[in-house]
Amino acid sequence: MEFFISQILSGISVGGQYALIAIGYTMVYGILRLINFAHGDVFMVAGLMMIYLSASMPLYISVPVVLILTVLLGFLIERAAYKPLRSAPRMSVMISAIGVSYLLQNVALYVTGGQPTTYPAIPFISKPVNIFGVPTQWVTIITPVMVIILVVLLTMLINHTKVGMAMRAVAKDFEASQLMGIKINSIISITFIIGSFLAAVGSILYFTKYPTVVPTSGAMPGLKAFVAAVFGGIGSIPGAVIGAFIIGVCETIIKGTAFTVFSDAFTFALLIVILVVKPTGLFGERATDKV
Amino acid sequence: MMSNAILSIQDLQVNYGGIEAVKGISFDVPEGEIVTLIGANGAGKSSTLRTIAGLVKPKSGTITYMGEDITGKDPTAIVTKGITLVPEGRRIFPDLTVKENLKLGAYTRKDDLSDDINWVFDLFPRLKEREWQAGGTLSGGEQQMLAVGRALMSRPKIMMMDEPSLGLAPLVVRGIFDIIKEVNKQGVTVLLIEQNANMALKTAHKGYVLETGRITMSGSGAKLLADESVKAAYLGT
Numbered sequence: 293m294e295f296f297i298s299q300i301l302s303g304i305s306v307g308g309q310y311a312l313i314a315i316g317y318t319m320v321y322g323i324l325r326l327i328n329f330a331h332g333d334v335f336m337v338a339g340l341m342m343i344y345l346s347a348s349m350p351l352y353i354s355v356p357v358v359l360i361l362t363v364l365l366g367f368l369i370e371r372a373a374y375k376p377l378r379s380a381p382r383m384s385v386m387i388s389a390i391g392v393s394y395l396l397q398n399v400a401l402y403v404t405g406g407q408p409t410t411y412p413a414i415p416f417i418s419k420p421v422n423i424f425g426v427p428t429q430w431v432t433i434i435t436p437v438m439v440i441i442l443v444v445l446l447t448m449l450i451n452h453t454k455v456g457m458a459m460r461a462v463a464k465d466f467e468a469s470q471l472m473g474i475k476i477n478s479i480i481s482i483t484f485i486i487g488s489f490l491a492a493v494g495s496i497l498y499f500t501k502y503p504t505v506v507p508t509s510g511a512m513p514g515l516k517a518f519v520a521a522v523f524g525g526i527g528s529i530p531g532a533v534i535g536a537f538i539i540g541v542c543e544t545i546i547k548g549t550a551f552t553v554f555s556d557a558f559t560f561a562l563l564i565v566i567l568v569v570k571p572t573g574l575f576g577e578r579a580t581d582k583v
Numbered sequence: 584m585m586s587n588a589i590l591s592i593q594d595l596q597v598n599y600g601g602i603e604a605v606k607g608i609s610f611d612v613p614e615g616e617i618v619t620l621i622g623a624n625g626a627g628k629s630s631t632l633r634t635i636a637g638l639v640k641p642k643s644g645t646i647t648y649m650g651e652d653i654t655g656k657d658p659t660a661i662v663t664k665g666i667t668l669v670p671e672g673r674r675i676f677p678d679l680t681v682k683e684n685l686k687l688g689a690y691t692r693k694d695d696l697s698d699d700i701n702w703v704f705d706l707f708p709r710l711k712e713r714e715w716q717a718g719g720t721l722s723g724g725e726q727q728m729l730a731v732g733r734a735l736m737s738r739p740k741i742m743m744m745d746e747p748s749l750g751l752a753p754l755v756v757r758g759i760f761d762i763i764k765e766v767n768k769q770g771v772t773v774l775l776i777e778q779n780a781n782m783a784l785k786t787a788h789k790g791y792v793l794e795t796g797r798i799t800m801s802g803s804g805a806k807l808l809a810d811e812s813v814k815a816a817y818l819g820t
């Protein structure tokens with residue numbers, strides 16, 4: 293029983309971390325119809341920046357600085373690599389995204405010299421705690437709570453503010469949005485800023501539990517988060533979050549059995565089954581593409 | 584150039600890659616009037632309006648609005664100055680409610696919108712009944728009303744309309760044209776594009792005929808309606 297509780301807890305926590313990354317994928321897809329392959333690497337870079345910055349400044353400074361720098365990175369990637377291709381075929385933008393992904397990994401390799409670097413212990417969230425008699429870290433509890441708070445805030449932003457209304461409009465129709473006077477480039481930038489911010493928060497929570505960062509550290513969580521976004525119906529924020537929790541829990545349960553080596557394959561098998569049954573994912577919109 | 588022209592187009596040329604869509608047209612829109620541009624498919628009507636709205640950058644020519652050169656300005660600047668476009672095919676936001684669509688029409692404004700929303704609801708009582716309905720669930724005619732209402736929310740001086748009668752039943756078309764006249768009476772200048780030349784010329788003070796990127800004829804609505812070649816080409820009589 294204790295083992296089961298511990299598995300579920302840790303699954304929810306992993307799911308929460310995937311959720312924070314998945315929102316970035318799903319929002320960018322929603323507005324640009326682009327799979328931002330660089331997103332997982334932005335997550336990794338946030339981890340590395342934390343390691344280097346926390347070595348020279350206290351955490352109450354380095355944490356906000358990492359959040360700001362990650363947001364800036366996401367913003368700059370969009371401006372430099374995607375915006376110039378706004379009217380190019382979607383495939384060209386995808387290739388640009390793959391290019392950025394490798395660029396970030398290579399830069400990380402250059403900076404770290406290929407040595408795994410150890411993530412700093414963040415006081416409080418890495419402290420041990422007992423829940424229902426199961427020993428774990430505070431981060432396990434904090435992650436899902438944080439995800440819920442952030443998702444509620446994000447949903448309010450999207451549904452009840454002028455900017456949110458503009459985001460929904462731009463996601464549907466660039467030209468009509470421009471005719472309303474919406475500056476679509478600003479709205480797209482805001483989308484990348486939100487996505488990168490959440491990925492940075494996710495990286496703090498994730499690397500507290502898996503405390504080494506290597507240049508490919510973003511690849512697997514990035515891929516899982518992407519799967520979660522597709523699973524939930526890409527473009528849908530609630531879909532991405534629910535998808536991420538489902539994948540996190542299933543994956544952790546499998547890791548607790550004799551089939552642990554198959555946990556990644558299982559994730560994809562699950563995705564395939566869902567897509568066969570419901571091709572647009574759990575909460576996907578009908579296949580009405582952007583005009 | 585007429586002195587009372589609120590909008591004046593000089594030698595406007597629009598290209599898409601190698602395709603010359605508009606080949607140097609000039610026309611004036613006098614303040615307070617309804618002006619129509621008629622022409623066959625592919626004549627360059629939409630391209631002209633899209634260029635004025637700032638969606639497309641012209642190859643050459645000038646667009647003058649209230650004495651100011653606005654050629655090549657971005658769409659946000661154009662709407663803010665008081666020129667709005669009701670686009671071809673309506674292009675309302677299907678997932679947003681009627682009310683949200685209207686609010687987006689006033690996106691560049693920072694003042695209170697309640698008077699304007701009431702004004703639009705007075706013009707289109709059907710929209711008021713459907714305030715909370717998603718735009719995409721409206722009928723074609725209601726969507727056209729929403730597109731017009733949304734454009735009016737920017738408090739335009741000029742409202743450009745690209746084929747508002749497209750795909751609508753004759754009765755609904757008449758309703759839309761009544762609204763155009765009503766809005767015009769309230770002081771909004773209208774630049775209207777139509778394939779329904781009969782209706783457009785009856786409504787307009789002034790008309791231009793556009794053929795494959797060039798203006799071939801102009802005059803009062805009544806004069807063009809009576810013209811034999813216009814009759815043959817656009818009125819099917």
Ligand SMILES: Nc1ncnc2c1ncn2[C@@H]1O[C@H](COP(=O)(O)OP(=O)(O)OP(=O)(O)O)[C@@H](O)[C@H]1O
Pocket residue numbers: 599602603604622623624625626627628629630631671778
């Ligand atoms: N985005 C575009 N790219 C390339 N060519 C275009 C584009 N938009 C319009 N054209 C071309 O420009 C020409 C004029 O098109 P436009 O849409 O202005 O005509 P129109 O008079 O509005 O026709 P319709 O009555 O069918 O709407 C056409 O030959 C069209 O194929």
Ligand SMILES: [Mg+2]
Pocket residue numbers: 628629630671745
């Ligand atoms: Mg047209």
